[in-house]
Amino acid sequence: MLSLVLLAGIYVRALVFTPIEATQGAAQKIFYLHVPAAICTELAFGICGLVSIAYLWLKDRRMDMFASSSAEVGVAFGTIILTTGPIWGKPIWGTWWSWDARLTSTLFLFLLFVGYMVLRGVVTDPDLRARFSAVIGIMGLVLIPFIHLTVYLFRTLHPMPIVLKPSAPSLPAVMLVTLLLSFGVFVLLYVGFVMQRYALAILRDVRDEEAANAA
Amino acid sequence: MPPDNSGYMVAAYIIVGVVVVGYFISLWVRVRDAAKKK
Numbered sequence: 001m002l003s004l005v006l007l008a009g010i011y012v013r014a015l016v017f018t019p020i021e022a023t024q025g026a027a028q029k030i031f032y033l034h035v036p037a038a039i040c041t042e043l044a045f046g047i048c049g050l051v052s053i054a055y056l057w058l059k060d061r062r063m064d065m066f067a068s069s070s071a072e073v074g075v076a077f078g079t080i081i082l083t084t085g086p087i088w089g090k091p092i093w094g095t096w097w098s099w100d101a102r103l104t105s106t107l108f109l110f111l112l113f114v115g116y117m118v119l120r121g122v123v124t125d126p127d128l129r130a131r132f133s134a135v136i137g138i139m140g141l142v143l144i145p146f147i148h149l150t151v152y153l154f155r156t157l158h159p160m161p162i163v164l165k166p167s168a169p170s171l172p173a174v175m176l177v178t179l180l181l182s183f184g185v186f187v188l189l190y191v192g193f194v195m196q197r198y199a200l201a202i203l204r205d206v207r208d209e210e211a212a213n214a215a
Numbered sequence: 216m217p218p219d220n221s222g223y224m225v226a227a228y229i230i231v232g233v234v235v236v237g238y239f240i241s242l243w244v245r246v247r248d249a250a251k252k253k
Contacts, residue, residue, distance in 0.1 A: 004239060011228060026221035033231045076238040083234070084227045091220035189235065196242045203249040 003188040010182045018178045030088040032178050036186035037080040038106075042144050044074030044190060045113060049141020052134035064130035065205065067137050068120055069197035071113050073190055078110040093157050101154035105147045112140050 014032040021028035048070040055063040085103070086096040097103065116136045123129040151160050162170045169176055 001239075004236065007232075007235060011232075015224075015228070020217050022217055025217035025219060026224040027218075029224050030227040033227065037231070073238075076234060079234050080231050083230050087223050087227045087230070091218070091223050193238065193242065196246060200242065200246045200249055203246065207249065207252055 001192075003185060003192050006185045006188060010178075010185050013181060014178050018174060019172075021175075024092055027088055027091045030084050032182045034081060034084040034088060035179060036183040037077045037084065039183060040186045040190045041074050041077040041081055041110075042147070043187075044070045044077060044194075045109065045137075045140045046144050048074060048113075048137045049139075049144075052137030052141070055130060055134050056138075061126070061130065061205070062202075064126075064133065065201035066194075066198055068116075068133060069194050069201055071116050071133075071137065071140075072197055073193040075110070075113050075117060076193070077186075077190070078106075078113065082107065082110055089157070095157075098157045100156040100158065101150040102147065102156045102158040105143065105150055109140060109143050109147060112136060112143070116140075 010032065014029050018029065018032070020026055048067045051063050051067040051070065054060075055067060085106075089098075090096050113136075116133055119136065120129055120133055123132060148161075150156060151158055171179070
């Protein structure tokens with residue numbers, strides 16, 4: 001709840017107190033939501049992949065529940081990047097979508113985790129479901145560095161990173177502060193959502209165990 | 216003079232709000248239902 005209030009604060013900071021960029025106009029302000037959502041999507045899927053590796057090693061069911069919680073939150077954030085990206089692209093690139101390496105691989109990662117969610121709904125055996133999910137989670141983890149490097153490896157419409165790069169960030173301080181604040185709020189949103197989703201998974205697990213014991 | 220494309224910005228900010236608040240409500244409802252059934 002607190003992070004929702006903070007997100008409202010980011011809206012005010014970005015829309016009222018951050019200047020309009022001279023060449024792109026007001027549409028550039030989509031940057032303050034698109035970039036933090038993109039980083040948090042990769043964070044969510046990356047954590048899902050790492051916890052999936054730990055699950056396959058330790059076979060602890062709580063790890064499967066945590067990985068699936070992170071994946072679901074990642075899909076929610078992925079929805080944000082795949083909607084705000086085209087809305088930003090239309091006025092700047094002149095097109096909603098381009099089948100270039102960055103956009104296509106991001107869509108592929110999103111669909112991979114949509115498949116992950118569907119698989120979890122279809123497979124009823126908990127151990128089998130956890131094992132299959134872990135494999136998909138690890139596939140997603142492998143894809144993340146590739147997505148980050150696509151702008152260097154291929155010719156794409158998508159711009160190069162202006163913050164997550166070896167040299168200093170190439171944007172004015174006031175815009176950088178807004179971006180960093182927004183990133184902080186998105187991380188808080190991620191943590192809050194995952195905690196809530198994990199609590200839900202635990203509640204369902206306890207309920208299923210009680211039902212199995214009663215039967 | 217920057218181009219006037221504020222409509223795209225407004226649309227994106229509305230969509231992000233709808234996704235974030237919608238997901239929050241969805242989680243809240245599911246946790247409440249699971250707690251009730253328990």
